[in-house]
Amino acid sequence: MAKTLVIGANGTVGTELVKLLIAQGHDVRKATSKAVKDPARDVHLNLVSGEGLAQAFAGVSKVFLLCPPGYTNHDELLKPAIDAAKAQGVQKLVLMTAMGANADESAPLRKAEVHLQNSGLAYNIIRPNWFMQNFNTFWIQGILEHGKIFLPLGASKGSFIDARDIAAVAAQLLSKDDFNNRDFDLTGSVALDHDEVAKILSAATGRTITYEDIPPDVLLGGLLQAGLPKPYAEFLLLILSYFKAGYSERTTDAVQTILGRAPGTLEQYARDYRSAWVTAS
Numbered sequence: 215m216a217k218t219l220v221i222g223a224n225g226t227v228g229t230e231l232v233k234l235l236i237a238q239g240h241d242v243r244k245a246t247s248k249a250v251k252d253p254a255r256d257v258h259l260n261l262v263s264g265e266g267l268a269q270a271f272a273g274v275s276k277v278f279l280l281c282p283p284g285y286t287n288h289d290e291l292l293k294p295a296i297d298a299a300k301a302q303g304v305q306k307l308v309l310m311t312a313m314g315a316n317a318d319e320s321a322p323l324r325k326a327e328v329h330l331q332n333s334g335l336a337y338n339i340i341r342p343n344w345f346m347q348n349f350n351t352f353w354i355q356g357i358l359e360h361g362k363i364f365l366p367l368g369a370s371k372g373s374f375i376d377a378r379d380i381a382a383v384a385a386q387l388l389s390k391d392d393f394n395n396r397d398f399d400l401t402g403s404v405a406l407d408h409d410e411v412a413k414i415l416s417a418a419t420g421r422t423i424t425y426e427d428i429p430p431d432v433l434l435g436g437l438l439q440a441g442l443p444k445p446y447a448e449f450l451l452l453i454l455s456y457f458k459a460g461y462s463e464r465t466t467d468a469v470q471t472i473l474g475r476a477p478g479t480l481e482q483y484a485r486d487y488r489s490a491w492v493t494a495s
């Protein structure tokens with residue numbers, strides 16, 4: 215039976231995507247850059263070194279592809295995977311980039327998108343806005359230690375999307391051909407500022423969580439201290455400056471169009487992930 219290869223299968227979106235694809239009857243192959251634990255299901259693939267490209271795509275008909283975080287040379291990581299998909303006769307590839315990736319034709323992520331569009335493969339490109347799940351991953355330390363979301367974003371708003379909706383969209387696009395060769399910006403249905411986010415997290419957890427607007431340099435220092443490579447930390451600051459400038463506020467109807475239902479709300483996300491911010495005492 216033809217397989218569906220999920221790259222980033224152990225990540226925030228990929229974990230949910232794998233569950234949905236299996237439920238929908240796909241024979242899923244999970245790519246990992248780490249040691250393979252289950253050879254019947256997992257395959258080793260390292261997008262940075264190129265190791266495992268040919269084996270990972272052999273016998274595969276559908277592919278979900280993303281660029282692992284931590285890198286800024288997105289095109290150099292993604293183009294060989296797109297070429298390997300083409301060489302191995304893959305039918306369709308769904309690439310996840312990020313909202314705003316197509317704003318600059320010279321951006322590495324955009325170059326990867328264009329490479330896919332010119333590849334001759336059937337494809338979709340999905341560009342999610344900032345994930346809700348960042349509040350239980352990247353930004354969690356300030357919440358746990360100080361009850362604060364520390365970000366340099368002023369009162370700007372974002373139409374945060376639940377990663378589970380991104381996974382549901384990707385699963386649908388990998389299962390049906392109705393939307394082939396189209397790209398979609400994926401957002402939640404409302405834009406919220408971080409005071410509003412903090413209120414919603416407070417209501418869900420029963421804790422007092424507030425937002426503190428911090429200078430970009432303070433965040434940069436924290437990211438470097440946490441061990442992020444400098445070019446990637448600076449890239450994060452750059453895209454956060456786009457958020458502050460208002461580019462993350464826009465909403466689209468893509469989730470509704472593809473799934474036939476509205477995107478999940480931040481209130482629902484906060485209830486579902488409550489345990490992340492409420493430590494057992």
Ligand SMILES: NC(=O)c1ccc[n+]([C@@H]2O[C@H](COP(=O)([O-])OP(=O)(O)OC[C@H]3O[C@@H](n4cnc5c(N)ncnc54)[C@H](OP(=O)(O)O)[C@@H]3O)[C@@H](O)[C@H]2O)c1
Nearest residue numbers: 222223224225226227246247248260261281282312344345
């Ligand atoms: N967070 C946001 O707000 C946001 C918004 C828009 C777009 N995005 C995009 O979303 C993507 C991240 O998605 P995510 O949050 O679901 O992922 P994630 O949770 O950060 O997980 C990263 C995945 O990449 C895999 N990986 C790491 N290094 C790899 C390598 N060298 N070769 C192949 N795979 C590797 C990891 O698996 P192993 O450890 O098993 O290898 C893991 O499955 C990024 O491209 C980011 O730009 C994020």
